[in-house]
Amino acid sequence: MALRTKKEYFDSIKQLKTELYAMGERVSDPSTHPCFKPPLEAIGLVYELSGRKEYEDRLTTHSPFINDKVNRFAHILLEQDDLAKRFRIARFMVHKHGACIGARCVSTSSLNAVFAVTYEMDRELGTVYHSRFLDFLKFVQKNDLAVCGAMMDVKGDRSLSPGKQTDPDAYLHIVEKRKNGIVVRGAKASISGAAIANEIVVVPCTALQPGEENYAVCFAVPSDAPGIIHVAEAPAPNMRRLTGDEMDFGNARYGTHGSTHVIFEDVFVPEDRIFMCGEQKFAGTLVNYFALLQRLATSGCKTGHRDLLIGTAAVIADYNGIGNARHIREKLTDLYFQSELSAGCALAAVYSARKSPSGVFFPDPLYINLAKLQGVKAIWDGNFITADIAGGLVCTPPTARDIKNERIGKLLTKYFKGRKDVPTEHRIRMMRLAEYLSGQGSVVPIESTHGAGSPQAQRIVIQNTLMSVIERFKKDVKVMAGK
Numbered sequence: 001m002a003l004r005t006k007k008e009y010f011d012s013i014k015q016l017k018t019e020l021y022a023m024g025e026r027v028s029d030p031s032t033h034p035c036f037k038p039p040l041e042a043i044g045l046v047y048e049l050s051g052r053k054e055y056e057d058r059l060t061t062h063s064p065f066i067n068d069k070v071n072r073f074a075h076i077l078l079e080q081d082d083l084a085k086r087f088r089i090a091r092f093m094v095h096k097h098g099a100c101i102g103a104r105c106v107s108t109s110s111l112n113a114v115f116a117v118t119y120e121m122d123r124e125l126g127t128v129y130h131s132r133f134l135d136f137l138k139f140v141q142k143n144d145l146a147v148c149g150a151m152m153d154v155k156g157d158r159s160l161s162p163g164k165q166t167d168p169d170a171y172l173h174i175v176e177k178r179k180n181g182i183v184v185r186g187a188k189a190s191i192s193g194a195a196i197a198n199e200i201v202v203v204p205c206t207a208l209q210p211g212e213e214n215y216a217v218c219f220a221v222p223s224d225a226p227g228i229i230h231v232a233e234a235p236a237p238n239m240r241r242l243t244g245d246e247m248d249f250g251n252a253r254y255g256t257h258g259s260t261h262v263i264f265e266d267v268f269v270p271e272d273r274i275f276m277c278g279e280q281k282f283a284g285t286l287v288n289y290f291a292l293l294q295r296l297a298t299s300g301c302k303t304g305h306r307d308l309l310i311g312t313a314a315v316i317a318d319y320n321g322i323g324n325a326r327h328i329r330e331k332l333t334d335l336y337f338q339s340e341l342s343a344g345c346a347l348a349a350v351y352s353a354r355k356s357p358s359g360v361f362f363p364d365p366l367y368i369n370l371a372k373l374q375g376v377k378a379i380w381d382g383n384f385i386t387a388d389i390a391g392g393l394v395c396t397p398p399t400a401r402d403i404k405n406e407r408i409g410k411l412l413t414k415y416f417k418g419r420k421d422v423p424t425e426h427r428i429r430m431m432r433l434a435e436y437l438s439g440q441g442s443v444v445p446i447e448s449t450h451g452a453g454s455p456q457a458q459r460i461v462i463q464n465t466l467m468s469v470i471e472r473f474k475k476d477v478k479v480m481a482g483k
């Protein structure tokens, strides 16, 4: 079996004995929890689409390691074109789910980074990590597993390296070596999809110095391994999931992220799952490989998110009757320009990619970092542009319960109507989607944007004032130029 169905993936997560907490309570079945069902559905969608003929070429490929079809997220990138395809599926999938598929997406970075570094370690040190890792890779590919990547330690005092922390557990490390494996302790922060992944690949968080060998540890464990505790992230909008109606969520089906803080409380890792154990010199290479690929993945993913921002802002402008206004088009063009600049840099990184000694291709470091940073800037600017275009209702819409209320429902439906041919509910739903996509967990940014008048109102006053003084400025420069 090299491709699973969505149901098989769901069943595999249900069978786990994960120690998972959300908002202070133990979660026995993430598939029914309001904050974990959405990312499960998003990952389930990858399984579902991968099984369809029309997406076969986009989402699946041939693995030489198991001589069978595999999902592209679990593929080893031995061709330059694999990088381009990986970038494009991130954007493609986000158009469909608008959320996060970390337990599949980060598989690429973690599997490829460990593949490449274990190859280099074996070559230089004569270790057997690569052949061990190949067994794990084949297990993942044959069973089409969801694998997350846990790099980020909680890190304690950021000015101190792992070996100098007051609490040695601030970075995950080896606490005991046994004949048949190791025991590790520490905590990885905000790991996307960790509780709804089948396996967790753990890598070091930073380059390490001599003396920090116990922090140079890389391994794979099932996400419910004894001693692992998951604590769910709790961004403000997740709270609404506990009480609200699906109309209030913006992206009801897929729109929670589903990361967990993963605590390793003396977890035993058997020998066949250990891929680095004390080789401090190679930690930096592993971190670098992981980061390069994750920056490629996120550049694709965030380009997809910005496409959704553009679509949402444009639909709201249509619903408000101003879809053809010049300043709206200019703002959307600015967002698209910034977004595609990031996508272009990512593709430049792909087409100037370098082949590592193992044969895995990694994106060019300069261009992929340009892509990531420009993408971050474009997301923040895009949030502002979307909020600007959408109006203050992004943070103040009435709830589904208000709309259904006998006394006020009809009034709200009448007064919150935009263009006459657009039902009020459609307009409010789109505002909620804008709220979700632009990350508005509090009223502060939108109230700051639209309270006391929308930005365009200030631009008009500023432009009028400029026009009243511009002739004087022009006269001054002509004098200065001597004409």
Ligand SMILES: Cc1cc2nc3c(=O)[nH]c(=O)nc-3n(C[C@H](O)[C@H](O)[C@H](O)COP(=O)(O)OP(=O)(O)OC[C@H]3O[C@@H](n4cnc5c(N)ncnc54)[C@H](O)[C@@H]3O)c2cc1C
Binding pocket: 102, 106, 148, 149, 150, 151, 152, 154, 155, 158, 159, 160, 189, 190, 191, 192, 193, 257, 259
């Ligand atoms: C939703 C979400 C999902 C995530 N998913 C994953 C995942 O799947 N896998 C994974 O491994 N990680 C994941 N992460 C973690 C992510 O990689 C980190 O949040 C990120 O690298 C920043 O680390 P931090 O949050 O500890 O912030 P910090 O490192 O504390 O950074 C805060 C600020 O401190 C500065 N700073 C840090 N150290 C120093 C220093 N020594 N000197 C000077 N300045 C310093 C930084 O530049 C930054 O400006 C996720 C994070 C989020 C929010």
